[in-house]
Amino acid sequence: MVKDKTIEPWVCQCGTHNPEYKLLCKQCGRRREEEKNWKGTHGKTFAIIGASNHAKHEREKDDYYATEPRVIQELFSVEEFSNNIWEPACGEKHLSSEMEWLGKKVLSSDKVARVHGVVAYDFLSEKTWHFNGDIITNPPYKYAMEFIEKAYKQINHGRKIAMFLKITFLEGVKRHHFFKAYPPKTVHVYSSRRKCALNGDFDNTGGSPTCYAWYVWEKGYQGETTLKWLK
Numbered sequence: 001m002v003k004d005k006t007i008e009p010w011v012c013q014c015g016t017h018n019p020e021y022k023l024l025c026k027q028c029g030r031r032r033e034e035e036k037n038w039k040g041t042h043g044k045t046f047a048i049i050g051a052s053n054h055a056k057h058e059r060e061k062d063d064y065y066a067t068e069p070r071v072i073q074e075l076f077s078v079e080e081f082s083n084n085i086w087e088p089a090c091g092e093k094h095l096s097s098e099m100e101w102l103g104k105k106v107l108s109s110d111k112v113a114r115v116h117g118v119v120a121y122d123f124l125s126e127k128t129w130h131f132n133g134d135i136i137t138n139p140p141y142k143y144a145m146e147f148i149e150k151a152y153k154q155i156n157h158g159r160k161i162a163m164f165l166k167i168t169f170l171e172g173v174k175r176h177h178f179f180k181a182y183p184p185k186t187v188h189v190y191s192s193r194r195k196c197a198l199n200g201d202f203d204n205t206g207g208s209p210t211c212y213a214w215y216v217w218e219k220g221y222q223g224e225t226t227l228k229w230l231k
C-alpha cells in the first residue's frame with residue numbers, strides 16, 4: 001500500500017472519516033481540501049508537473065468527468081491485474097489514488113495535468129510508450145475506441161485493458177467492426193448506477209441516469225465475449 005506519511009487522517013464534508021493515506025474520500029470521492037488548493041507550475045511534456053490553472057470551460061472541452069473511486073475495488077473484486085498500472089486519462093487521480101491505496105504502482109497521466117503527480121501526456125497523439133503492465137481508465141467517451149486501439153499498442157501480449165464506459169458503447173455499426181477486431185474478453189455491467197462528476201464536482205452532481213460497465217480486453221484474446229454483472 002502506498003502511504004504518504006505527511007498527510008493526517010481527515011474527515012470529509014460528507015462526514016466520512018478517512019485514513020491519512022487517502023487523498024480522496026473513500027465514500028463520496030471528494031478530494032481533501034489541502035490537495036484542492038495545491039498549486040504547481042506547468043512543466044513540459046513527460047515531466048511530472050503540478051496543478052494547472054485551467055479554466056472551467058477548458059476542462060469541459062477535454063471531457064473531464066471524475067469517476068467514483070469505488071468502481072476500482074469493484075473491478076478488482078472480479079479481475080486480476082498486474083502490479084503495474086497505467087491510468088492514461090487520470091483527471092484528478094480519483095481512480096489512480098484508489099489503485100495506489102490498494103497497493104498498485106500507478107503511472108498517472110492525462111492530456112491536462114490538473115494535480116500534483118500527473119504526467120502531461122496526450123495518449124492519442126504523442127509517441128507510443130511501451131508499458132509493462134495493464135491499462136485502466138475511464139477515457140474521454142468520444143475517443144474511447146481510439147484509446148483502446150492505442151492501449152493495445154502500448155502493452156505486451158496477455159496484458160489487460162479495462163475501460164469504464166457507458167453500456168451504449170456496445171451498440172453502433174462502427175463499433176460492430178471494432179469489436180470484431182478487438183473483442184473484449186469480459187464485460188461487467190453495473191446493475192445499479194455509478195456517478196461521474198463534471199470537473200470532479202461531486203458536490204453538485206446528482207444521481208446518474210447512465211448505466212456503466214467495465215469492459216476488459218486481454219491483448220491477443222480472440223474468443224467470445226463473456227457478459228457478467230456487478231451489483
Ligand SMILES: C[S@@+](CC[C@H](N)C(=O)[O-])C[C@H]1O[C@@H](n2cnc3c(N)ncnc32)[C@H](O)[C@@H]1O
Pocket residue numbers: 062063064065066067088089090091092093094095109110111112121122123124125137138139140141
Ligand atoms: C471522463 S474523464 C475521466 C477522468 C479519470 N479517468 C476518472 O475516471 O476520474 C476523461 C479524461 O481524459 C482526459 N483526456 C482527454 N483527451 C485526452 C488525451 N488525448 N490524452 C490523455 N487524456 C485525455 C481528460 O483531460 C479527462 O481528464
